[in-house]
Amino acid sequence: MSSLTARPLHQFELNTLSHVPDDYAWSALNDLPHGDDVVPVVDLASPDAVGHIGRACKEWGAFQVTGHGIPIHLLDRVEAQTRLLFSLPAARKLKAARGPGSLSGYGLANTSSFYSNIFWSEGFTIIGSPRDDARKLWPEDHDEYCCVMEEYNRLISDLSGRLLRAMMVSLGLREEDMDWAGLLREADPVLQLNYYPVCPEPDRAIGIAHHTDSSFITILHQSGGESGLQLVHREDTAGPARWVTVPPRRGALVVNVGDLCEIVFNGRIRSVMHRAIVNRAQTRVSVAFFCGPPPRFNVAPIEKLIGPGEPPAYRAMSWPEFLSLKRKLYNKTLEYLRSPEEEPVHHENTAYMTNQR
Numbered sequence: 001m002s003s004l005t006a007r008p009l010h011q012f013e014l015n016t017l018s019h020v021p022d023d024y025a026w027s028a029l030n031d032l033p034h035g036d037d038v039v040p041v042v043d044l045a046s047p048d049a050v051g052h053i054g055r056a057c058k059e060w061g062a063f064q065v066t067g068h069g070i071p072i073h074l075l076d077r078v079e080a081q082t083r084l085l086f087s088l089p090a091a092r093k094l095k096a097a098r099g100p101g102s103l104s105g106y107g108l109a110n111t112s113s114f115y116s117n118i119f120w121s122e123g124f125t126i127i128g129s130p131r132d133d134a135r136k137l138w139p140e141d142h143d144e145y146c147c148v149m150e151e152y153n154r155l156i157s158d159l160s161g162r163l164l165r166a167m168m169v170s171l172g173l174r175e176e177d178m179d180w181a182g183l184l185r186e187a188d189p190v191l192q193l194n195y196y197p198v199c200p201e202p203d204r205a206i207g208i209a210h211h212t213d214s215s216f217i218t219i220l221h222q223s224g225g226e227s228g229l230q231l232v233h234r235e236d237t238a239g240p241a242r243w244v245t246v247p248p249r250r251g252a253l254v255v256n257v258g259d260l261c262e263i264v265f266n267g268r269i270r271s272v273m274h275r276a277i278v279n280r281a282q283t284r285v286s287v288a289f290f291c292g293p294p295p296r297f298n299v300a301p302i303e304k305l306i307g308p309g310e311p312p313a314y315r316a317m318s319w320p321e322f323l324s325l326k327r328k329l330y331n332k333t334l335e336y337l338r339s340p341e342e343e344p345v346h347h348e349n350t351a352y353m354t355n356q357r
């Protein structure tokens, strides 16, 4: 998170503004045409779920999942607690602000070195236990919040393991080729709560700008009503690369392929570029579970996939090294890892990173 106190005062009153202030205005939001394709919906309880997951990961790098076994009333409670958190007074939220060098807590996406303008959103990151930060937000009573987030973490971690195993099998690998259970047991669960106030000029602002997630996969719950999530469907016979909206579907969760899966599967599937747009009608929230590895994890293609006919398509490094590279290169990280001869460059002001107003 960048320095919150340095933010314009109206960061906490976006809901009340009648126009988009200059530092929140973005151009080039219509860089790609919009497609009306529909992101596949996979029923995890159906016998052909694995085949559907494989095809969705290859064509889209994303799908919606139903039949996942997470009770809808738990999703409702997670959403209610998320709304409650963001409705706290600014001073209360700032008590739980993400400190320097820390990933968890309240704040805005830390993209200040890439973009000159600000996202129309607030965020709250929970890493591991929700208890410590909850005490800062609700000194008196944070039991419902903690119980709900802990329960959600348990069920969603378990779901992520099931999905990753299904992805392996769909790519022709065996479940034993990767110890997902061991990895996920050692990793801290990461939940990202996102809040998007209504916006008077939605075409001029962005909730979260286009990016890929670093995780293996991300499992997203989005609130009902207005859509916000958009992802890029790459060029195919049906048309050029295009933005596709993923409308909320009650009870369904969105699964996004992240950078780590692209690397461990040696490029057989690609991480999906996505963003969150804003709207003028309804405040929107979303809850993302980032399924990542423990720090000791070596970010490299699975050995099983590598042989004389298939060299590793990505340079190997540790997970902490990957994350620091990502902070430097942002959306260019994977491209750099695919071309190991080049030195990583960090151009603070090249066109692909900044957004001219």
Ligand SMILES: C=C1C[C@]23C[C@H]1CC[C@H]2[C@@]12CCC[C@@](C)(C(=O)O1)[C@H]2[C@@H]3C(=O)O
Residues within 6 Å of the ligand: 103, 110, 125, 190, 192, 212, 213, 214, 215, 290, 291, 292, 293, 323, 326
């Ligand atoms: C498993 C993950 C995914 C991480 C890194 C690591 C732990 C913290 C996650 C987030 C959560 C908040 C947004 C993000 C952009 C951030 O700054 O921290 C995410 C990041 C990524 O997707 O790159």
Ligand SMILES: O=C(O)CCC(=O)C(=O)O
Residues within 6 Å of the ligand: 192, 194, 208, 213, 220, 222, 228, 229, 230, 274, 275, 276, 285, 286, 288
């Ligand atoms: O709110 C959304 O739909 C997307 C959020 C997202 O991409 C993220 O938190 O990484």
Ligand SMILES: [Fe+2]
Residues within 6 Å of the ligand: 211, 212, 213, 218, 274
């Ligand atoms: Fe994301």
